[in-house]
Amino acid sequence: MKQYLQLKFLPRNTDAALLLLRLWLGISMLALHGLPKLQKLIAGKHQFADPLGIGELPSLVMAVGTEFAGSILIILGL
Structure with missing residues (x-):
């Protein structure tokens, strides 16, 4: 049980996984x-x-801006 609390079972390359x-x-x-x-x-x-x-148009523009630009920012890690 102590092994699981210390998280030693997790891989060392957490950066690659993230x-x-x-x-x-x-x-x-x-x-x-x-x-x-x-x-x-x-x-x-x-x-x-x-x-x-x-x-409808402003709502669509806002949705495109958040979902398109937001996903690009997630990919870049920002």
Whole structure:
């Protein structure tokens, strides 16, 4: 039990594991959420939910900005 409390069973390369996790999460968020919304915005299909009451286009632009740029920032580790 003491071995598990000291975390000696974990691999020593936590930096590499965190890098892989960050890349996997960032790329999957970019591919599954950011790019489809960006393509929708570029194609001019502005049918999007308006949860804030500011209009479909501003809501879509904010969603694209956060999901596309946010996933890039996650990949970069910022």
